[in-house]
Amino acid sequence: MLASSQVFAASPRTNYLLFCSGCHRPSGEGKHPNVPTLVAELGRMMSVPEMRQYLVRVPGASSVPISDAELTEVINWLLTEFNSNTLPRNFEKLSVDEVSEARKKILADPLKYRELHWKSYDD
Amino acid sequence: MNIEKIIERGYYWVDEHARQTSVTLARKLSRRNFLSRLGMMLAGATAFPLLPVARSFAQSSVEEVGDPQSCDYWRYCAMSGTLCSCCGGSYTSCPPGSEASPITWVGTCRNPADNRNYLMSYNDCCGKAVCSRCSCHNTERDKPVYFNSNSSTVLWCFGTENTSYHCTVSLVLGTTDE
Numbered sequence: 001m002l003a004s005s006q007v008f009a010a011s012p013r014t015n016y017l018l019f020c021s022g023c024h025r026p027s028g029e030g031k032h033p034n035v036p037t038l039v040a041e042l043g044r045m046m047s048v049p050e051m052r053q054y055l056v057r058v059p060g061a062s063s064v065p066i067s068d069a070e071l072t073e074v075i076n077w078l079l080t081e082f083n084s085n086t087l088p089r090n091f092e093k094l095s096v097d098e099v100s101e102a103r104k105k106i107l108a109d110p111l112k113y114r115e116l117h118w119k120s121y122d123d
Numbered sequence: 124m125n126i127e128k129i130i131e132r133g134y135y136w137v138d139e140h141a142r143q144t145s146v147t148l149a150r151k152l153s154r155r156n157f158l159s160r161l162g163m164m165l166a167g168a169t170a171f172p173l174l175p176v177a178r179s180f181a182q183s184s185v186e187e188v189g190d191p192q193s194c195d196y197w198r199y200c201a202m203s204g205t206l207c208s209c210c211g212g213s214y215t216s217c218p219p220g221s222e223a224s225p226i227t228w229v230g231t232c233r234n235p236a237d238n239r240n241y242l243m244s245y246n247d248c249c250g251k252a253v254c255s256r257c258s259c260h261n262t263e264r265d266k267p268v269y270f271n272s273n274s275s276t277v278l279w280c281f282g283t284e285n286t287s288y289h290c291t292v293s294l295v296l297g298t299t300d301e
Contacts (some may be wrong), residue, residue: 014299017242019273022229024297026244031225031282065273 016050028082043086050117053102068100125249186236194259201230201277204291209257215243221289249280251289
């Protein structure tokens with residue numbers, strides 16, 4: 001019992017590899033133009049308040065079959081793991097409450113939201 | 124002296140040189156010596172997977188047990204497709220002439236050799252007509268196609284030059300129990 005419960009209490013890295021890395025690749029670089037990168041750019045996005053919830057509301061993140069707490073851990077992990085050089089100095093990690101709230105508002109058109117608050121995907 | 128004669132002499136020199144070298148080698152070396160070296164080269168070549176993907180995890184550090192050409196092999200617990208090990212590749216390398224898709228789907232399998240859970244990346248090899256040997260369909264952690272990113276039956280040949288599906292390899296990304 002103990003052994004099997006340990007398997008399911010996965011670390012953010014394991015959850016990233018299991019649910020995200022298939023498309024974003026194990027080092028987060030993605031595959032332009034099919035899959036956006038998670039390296040460096042997310043850190044820059046964090047200077048815009050609306051883009052915090054964007055990371056949770058994109059369908060790939062909000063639909064992942066893990067708990068809100070685990071999703072929060074994964075997003076904070078990839079911000080510090082792949083974006084430590086570009087995060088704003090005053091950056092605060094996402095909270096579980098913030099993620100739970102944003103997750104309910106899944107984006108039907110993420111590219112449009114991105115263009116409105118950040119920039120177009122091709123720029 | 125015209126050019127044809129010069130070329131002919133060149134060929135003759137190469138021929139003669141190759142003949143002499145092989146005769147000398149044949150005198151010096153036994154047939155077994157050649158076979159054992161060839162065998163060593165072949166065994167060495169299979170130890171180096173040729174797949175051009177980032178491998179942060181050393182495949183050789185995983186203990187292996189079983190037959191990689193059988194669908195029951197532990198790495199294939201979530202495999203859906205054709206085994207590259209039956210199609211001129213191995214469980215980690217695409218057959219010559221096909222290209223590994225960088226976009227994959229990821230599952231987990233338990234290795235009976237050490238009883239640990241491993242994160243498995245199933246990369247499709249693309250760009251050649253489908254290989255119809257050893258088809259294999261296992262469904263651990265598999266989701267219906269409406270959960271696109273967790274469906275093993277989706278063809279993952281995108282991000283490659285040619286999107287025709289050939290076969291699938293199974294790479295270890297790491298262990299789940301850290």
